[in-house]
């Protein structure tokens with residue numbers, strides 16, 4: 001089998017309220033890979049909030065796509081290495097990591113279709129569904145927005161809800177968490193996300209105020225480039241730390257693990273160099289008793305949780321319009337059943353490219 005063409009574009013999608021208060025739109029950099037056997041692979045990188053999508057597309061088109069044309073798409077590992085090592089002066093983090101991710105995801109989609117298996121079974125299944133958590137709780141939400149969203153996820157059966165703690169006053173954050181906790185009751189556990197906004201002292205102060213809520217995790221406490229500071233926070237607070245959505249490869253995750261900087265690692269398949277690298281990160285974490293809870297794109301991430309015994313929750317962000325994908329996996333009783341269609345199972349809906357294409 002040979003790759004005959006790769007069509008790439010940007011889709012721009014507006015999320016509904018209240019998420020749109022923080023993000024007027026998200027973008028997907030999409031790569032549709034065609035083969036001479038008639039099999040097609042869909043890869044995409046979710047560019048959360050949209051910033052940088054044009055650069056991801058440009059790097060994919062000009063630097064990575066030429067490396068794949070004419071190659072056998074089933075040699076996924078070989079092609080990953082080729083893309084990873086293509087430009088010596090460009091590290092596969094940030095923009096380049098996101099571009100590589102989209103193509104790796106598309107290659108695996110072809111591999112699954114060729115094997116006539118969903119990816120989690122191709123890789124060896126450990127479960128056929130993944131527990132999920134409702135995620136959102138953005139900084140611009142009113143308390144009413146927060147509770148409304150949390151109750152929406154609880155009504156879907158989610159037993160976990162994660163909210164942002166972005167207010168500069170830690171006491172305000174405590175009050176917002178308390179209000180949501182009270183509304184949800186004891187059946188729903190909570191997590192909080194700092195999104196890199198605090199330093200060591202700020203995190204110690206904030207986490208101490210949140211101890212009473214028995215939080216599952218405390219996420220991305222410091223600048224994500226600073227693994228040493230993350231490790232200091234992890235050692236200093238009593239709530240388990242989660243991080244990794246802005247880490248891009250096995251080496252960065254190895255450093256987090258060796259420093260004991262987090263009990264939960266959160267690779268993003270669309271950033272961390274695709275399924276290929278995310279699986280390596282997951283197995284590395286398993287060797288250290290660390291759990292993996294992939295960042296967003298739950299519709300793709302469920303495949304990873306389906307094959308990793310140390311896979312924990314996928315992140316349900318309920319924002320995609322119903323006419324973007326043919327079928328979007330749904331949360332039922334807090335659980336997302338992994339698609340049984342060959343590959344990752346995601347197919348763009350008819351007319352989605354025409355409707356959402358931009359740039």
Ligand SMILES: [Mg+2]
Pocket residue numbers: 193195219220245
């Ligand atoms: Mg986060």
